[in-house]
Amino acid sequence: MRNIILGLFLPLLLTTPALADMNIVATLPWIGSLAREIGGDQVTVTTLVKPNQDPHFLEAKPSMIIAARKADMIIYNGLDLEIGYLPIVLESARNPKIVPGKPGNFDCSRFVHVIEKPTAVDRSMGDIHPLGNPHYHFSPANVLRVAQGMADVLADLDRTHVDFYRQNFKGFAAKVEAHRKQWESVNLKGKEFVAYHRNFEYLAAEFGFRIVDYIEPKPGIPPSASHIENLIEDMKSDKPIGILVTPGYGLKESESLSARTGAKVVILPQDVGAMPGTDDWFAFMDTVLAALR
């Protein structure tokens, strides 16, 4: 009997990850991608949310808790995007290194110039984000700032590799500049779109296009028939060139609206890995801007 118990538990103990690495838990795929860029081979990255999962509707899973239990650092989007599962994960993980206030608790949004901060909010407005629009990973300017903050904290937590992280950030910044030329070659200035959800406001702000209407009447509330009729009327006069939508949320509604108005459906990945060929953040941004072309 004792041998059986030992046989069961020994492998568990032996497979604990090597101590040399920084163990990073990232909530979203784009954050995982960024952590790999900055952390290089000095970090092991575990991503909690799968690319095809909508971060708005996720529940805490025990596998998330065990990942956080072993983490040296947890990196998250913030602005309440992870409110449905992150608090319970942090609370249940029993890991003093990653509780709020510690450097191992890294809220990316602290480095972001947040837009759409509502001045007054209550839940009659739908599932609105009271701290502002959280979908800033479409904004190279903001992601660059997050990357810099991340490099600083990594250097602070892992002092033996300070130069390594700084160097990786410089490399990342140079790569962003190189890609930016290609991204900005897509002329979107002044163009008008309709979107299903408020996912793309940072993208619009940074690349100069406008989102004139939303299929969702309020965030998280599916459209009623009358809302769709009004929207079709508006679209007849505004003539937006496309409907922006992610593959997993509102595609059906967008397609039927497209059939009735002639505006083309533009499917954009919601996050890194959500569509083929978006394996890291650069490929993700390349795909987004190519789709808008």
Place this chain on the structure above:
Amino acid sequence: MRTRIIAAAVFMAAFMPFSVCRAAEELESRLNQLDAELGSQGEIIREQQKTIEGLRAELTKQKEQETPAQEAATPVTKAGGVSGFFGGSALTNPNISLVLDTFAHTSDLKDDELESRGIPGFTTSGLEQQNGFNLRAAELFIFAPVDPYFNLYVNLPVTEDGIELEEAYAVTTALPEGLQAKGGKFKSNFSRLNAQHPHTWDFYDIALPYRAFLGDEGLGGEKGVQLTWLPAWPVYTQFGAEALQGENDLLFGADAANGPHAFSLFVKASVDTTDNSTLYFGPSVLFGKTKTENIVDGAELDGESALYGLEAVWKWKPQPRQGLTLQGEYLYLDQDGDLTDAETGDVESLCRRQDGFYVQGIYQLNRWRFGARYDALELLADSFKRAGEKENLGETPWRATGSVEFNPSEFTRIRLQYNHDESGRDDRSNDEAILQFLFGIGAHAAHTF
């Protein structure tokens, strides 16, 4: 010596104007460069400012169009000025939420029949619901960190009878090695439904084995301490132990012994079966001294009990708003003691080996949820021995349930539930329908798995 210094000074003085001149030139060109850069950056900032202002204007316009009524009723706080009730910061206020749990009920049994409907051989307590309108509770939750070492949680269900202190406990946040301690009054983590608050149940009522062994709300809040350990293993495995006062009036009883006389041990493990599905399972046991009048009419049991539990949940969520949850639990009771007749004072032995289980499935599609549940007692063990004689208690108690829910948002739940209940063992079934409304406001605590 002196001449050398003078020579050096003269030399320096001669070159000074030249070097200063060069430095000034360099400075000027750099300043010009910076000026140009600043100008172009200013341009960018102005452009961004314009976009932001445009967006802001659009947002306010939209809000005015969307919710004029609420807008007028909501005080506008200055941006960035988070202020509490007494003008303090958010730090001075804990998180507060309130859940209203109310329902309409109809049954083919009359109110007095419901009230006296126990489960022979398990419990003499009847059902609390009445035909017509019912208010279960307005549950108030208050929680916040105390300091860097403790979090505090309080749950106060407000019913028509008054305020109860269902839970009030502190949890450690800074113990090493995956240890966590809890102390105060809390819902035990023995088995699954126990730790859940009624408003998070998948059905209006608790599963039959819980009602039979623990009562309408399970074990309920118990005073005591809990220690759990989550080792840093690849697979989620949590070990826990509790020492409780033992005041549940069906399984234990406040007077059963001096001091804490109920204890529990449990293990919870979980693996992700695929990216979109998770299995969660574990055994647990709850044991202690028993002194209660609620098992047999007109008699008090004084003895010892052990309740063994096995829980398993499988959740599958292929789409953001589509999913299936399958859940089942098995409970087995081992109870021995002396039964004293309240009138005659006669004492005889009571020996129980009884069990119960439930299985349920919930399917979610967008804002709709469909549920089915089957629960029954005496699946494998049905021994109820008085004075060594096994009693025939009648038909096996069972119940079947179906439900449809519409959840307009995360914060409202409208549930229609139908029960066919054969747990009374008296050839009278309880066919009941419940239309339940749940509303939640305030700070929204994340749900556990």
